[in-house]
Amino acid sequence: xxxxDDLDALAxxxxxxxxxxxxxxxxxxxxxxxxxCARFLPNREDAEEACQDTLLALAGGITRxxxxxxxxxxxxxxxxxxxxxTYRTLRRRxxxxxxxxxxxxxxxxxRTSVVAGTRLxxxxxxxxxxxxxxxxxxxxxxxxxxxxxxxxxxxxxVGTVKSRxxxxxxxxxxxxxxx
Numbered sequence: 356x357x358x359x360d361d362l363d364a365l366a367x368x369x370x371x372x373x374x375x376x377x378x379x380x381x382x383x384x385x386x387x388x389x390x391x392c393a394r395f396l397p398n399r400e401d402a403e404e405a406c407q408d409t410l411l412a413l414a415g416g417i418t419r420x421x422x423x424x425x426x427x428x429x430x431x432x433x434x435x436x437x438x439x440x441t442y443r444t445l446r447r448r449x450x451x452x453x454x455x456x457x458x459x460x461x462x463x464x465x466r467t468s469v470v471a472g473t474r475l476x477x478x479x480x481x482x483x484x485x486x487x488x489x490x491x492x493x494x495x496x497x498x499x500x501x502x503x504x505x506x507x508x509x510x511x512x513v514g515t516v517k518s519r520x521x522x523x524x525x526x527x528x529x530x531x532x533x534x
Contacts, residue, residue, distance in 0.1 A: 488523035
């Protein structure tokens, strides 16, 4: 991945309509996006699908990058949201393909690795939390962004980030504990 300063410069140029900068940006961030998607989705093919979805969203939405945060932080938010969206789409698709057969609410530990099952449970728990709160916990606990980075990205005070994180963690714990 290009250096942060180079990445921010590429992103600014791409946001202003420079297609060569956009192409270089997409190539440069793809490995990072795939790695981040794999933190959410346990299956390699699912992570690759989320990566492609993220790159398409990046290409279509780069003009919305305003530079209030670093491009990398903005990319983390986009990736987290697209990975969660891809998971919901895959789950819906699986339900449709099951032909009306009810899917289990939890991963079957006999057929799913502990790590994969935990991530799937976590993604399901995220869907039960207010979207603003789920986004904060994904950015902090899954992708490892700092409080100031999240605050700058969401344009809210650090105290709001901490409050949302606290509420989200409590709701996720309740959901995971109930299962």
